[in-house]
Every structure is written in structure tokens, then in C-alpha cells.
Amino acid sequence: MMGERKEATGPAIDFDGVGLVLGGTRILEQVTLHIQSGHAHALVGPNGGGKSSLVKTLLGQMPHSGRLSLDWNGEPGVIGYVPQALEFDRGLPMTVDDFMASMCQQRPAFLGLSRRHAPAIEQALLRVGMQDKRKRRMGALSGGERQRVLLAQGLIPAPRLLILDEPMSALDEAGIQVFERLLGDWRRDGITILWIEHDLEAVGRLADRVTGLNRRVLFDAPPAQALTPERLLGLFSTHPRVAGSTPA
Template structure:
């Protein structure tokens, strides 16, 4: 998809404005005056070392962590739906929970043991079809491979249909077939004008698939196109820098 074609897509997702967002837990500075903007309908990658504050920034966006500074969502019309795909799923693998049970628990209000409601059944079927898990709906979650569980997590992020999608290292457990599914979904989201904020450690994938990249190590070290951002010098600085707390 060319840049010109991208401009023709009407964005349904919001603009995200991070304006001097800071976060301190105890005496530890987690985020230090983080400022950047995510354009509506774009695939915006967030890269950086472990412990650099990426997941903490996502938690502030989702309203899970108090912070200083401002974080604004500018919707094109009325506020829309926010979807979230976590990095991994921790649960008791001995639980007799099928894929359908999990999707019911995540996507509908009525108790999962009552089964899928008619209202959500079609949407859940479509979402599982999109991630290639339609034929494993009756499998226990604990019997799935890590990559298959990650595909189910991707599917739950599609219900209800999101306008803003937040992804926390969704490729971490995927096999080659799963990666192809994810890349196809990314293109679908771009074509639909959905805003995507994507934490990712696979820099080769970021270089191919993202519209813009922000390098975060407590503070923003760069914010640019993938070609401008993913240079050896910038990456060396990003992964070797240990920002100090401001002088007291």
C-alpha cells in the first residue's frame, strides 16, 4: 500500500497525544517527560529495551496507572472502541476452558458457562476465522501451543471491532504461519483506518510494517519513519542508554 493510497483511507481511529507524560513508582523514574504523537489510522511502533517503560506507557494509555503530564485521544467523531492484545496469557492450564469458553468470557457480559450468546457468536466465529483458529474452537486453551494461544488473544482484540488497537509484543509467541496471519491483520487495520499502537521487539518486522517508530528508554530518544529511525547509530543509543533521574 503506497503513502498516497494510505491518505485516501478515512481514519476511524483517534490521534494520540502524549504530552510530557511522566511516571514514578516509589523512587524509581519509569517515564521521563514522554512526548510524541500517533497519527490517526496509522501503524505506530514503540521500540526499546526491556525495562524502558513501553508497557508502563501502555498502562497509562489504558487508564491503569496514574501519571503526570497529559495524554489526549482526539477522536474523529464520537469516542470509539479501544482493543487491547496483551503480550501473554497466564492461566491455569488444567482448567477445562475451551477456546469458545475463553472468547465468551472475554467478549460478552453474560457468564461464559452459559455459552456463546447469539449476539456475539457470529463475531467470535469471524474473529477466530481471521486468525486461523476456527477449527480449534473446542480445544482446551491449556492444550494449545504458545503461538495458538497468541492467535486467540489476537482474536479477542477484534471484538468488538476496535477503532484504536493497542498491541503488546503480539508476535512474541507466533510461529511462521501466525506471523503471516498477524501481518495480514495489520494491513486490514491500516485499510480500515484503525489507529494501532504496537510494542514490538522484532525490528525487522517494524521496519517493514510500521508507518512510524518511537524509540523509548524512559524518555523518547527518537520519533521518525522506520527508515530514519532504525539506523545502527540510533539503535545503539536506544539500547545502550541508561537515562538518569532528573537532578533533585
């Protein structure tokens, strides 16, 4: 356990028979999945298995069949999103502060940080250990440092649902410690976390529940029951099936 939790503030999420076909290829097939409010729920599976596509259906970026619902238990809140990587022209003279301004405020970034958002941005960069590199160009940062900045922007405004797409992939050891500390904070604050991750050891230690996804849900259980050799072998050896194939 990672400390006593507060009352859950994030939404419960239900995927009910969600399917996705792109270019004649079935990406997702009848995905039915419940994510409990205030829990850290990990998605694991092979590359091309549909994990990022499932997240994009939740963000409204992919057409899909079936039903998808969020139960906020009251007023809807903020959804934070941390992508796997940041694609940008590294030659741009964009500093960390410029990037945070462009992502977190409506005021144009070239006018600098607004007084309204400056304290939150400063606190977010402090939490990820990037406060001393605010004037560095984004293109001059290491991959791990850029990933920390992405984590920081996911904190503003404070989310009640946080979607993480392999946030540990570019982090060094110090960055991993930052991420694990943040994850502990989010869990204690009752934020719902949907977390795509390939580091199964980290998932086993940090997630409340784990879903194995390869086009369809192959298992959904607490980490100790989900991450068994038999289940992982079945997950990573299952061949993706294209549209029109016969369900197994």
C-alpha cells in the same frame, strides 16, 4: 505500502510531558509524543525502558503526571488490547469458545456463546486461523495458538484504536503471516495502532512511524530514518536513570 487506505477512523493520541514514578524509580520522564490517526505507530526499546508502562497510562492503569489526550474526531470508539501473554491456570477446563465468550460478551461463559456475539466470534477466530480449534482447551494450545486467540479477542467489538504489546513474540511462522495480514487490514481500515515490538525487521516493513523509548523519547521518525545503526545503538546502550538523577 500494504494497499490503499480508507479514511482514518481511529483517534489521534497525544502524550504531553507524561511522567511516571513507582517506588522511587522514574519509569517515564517527560514523554511527549504524537500518534497520527489511522497510522501504525511502533514503540521500540530495551526491556524495562517503559514501553508497556506508557501503554498502561493510556489504558488508565497507571498513575502519571503530564497530559494525555485522544482525539476521536467525533464519537469515542472501542479500544482493543492484545497483551503479550495470557496468564491463567492451564488446568482449567476452559475451551477457546469459553475464553472468547468470557472476553467478548456479558452473558456468563458457562452458558455458551450468545446469538448476538457468536457470528463475530466465529469470524474473528476464522481470521486468525483458529476456527477448527474452538473446542480445544486453552491450556492444551501452544503459545503461538494462544497468541492467535488473543489477537481474535482484540477484534471484538471492532476497535478504532488497537494496542498491541509484542503480539509476535510467541507466534510461529504461520502465525506471523496471520498477524501481518491482520495488520494490513487494520491499516487499510484506518484503525490507529500503537504497537510495542522487539522485531525490528518487522517494524521496518510494517510500521508507519517508530518511536525509540528508554524512559524518555530518544527518537521519533519514519522507519527508514528511525532504525539506523547509530540510533539503535544509542537506544539500546542508554542506561536507565532513577528518580533524582540529573537529566542528560
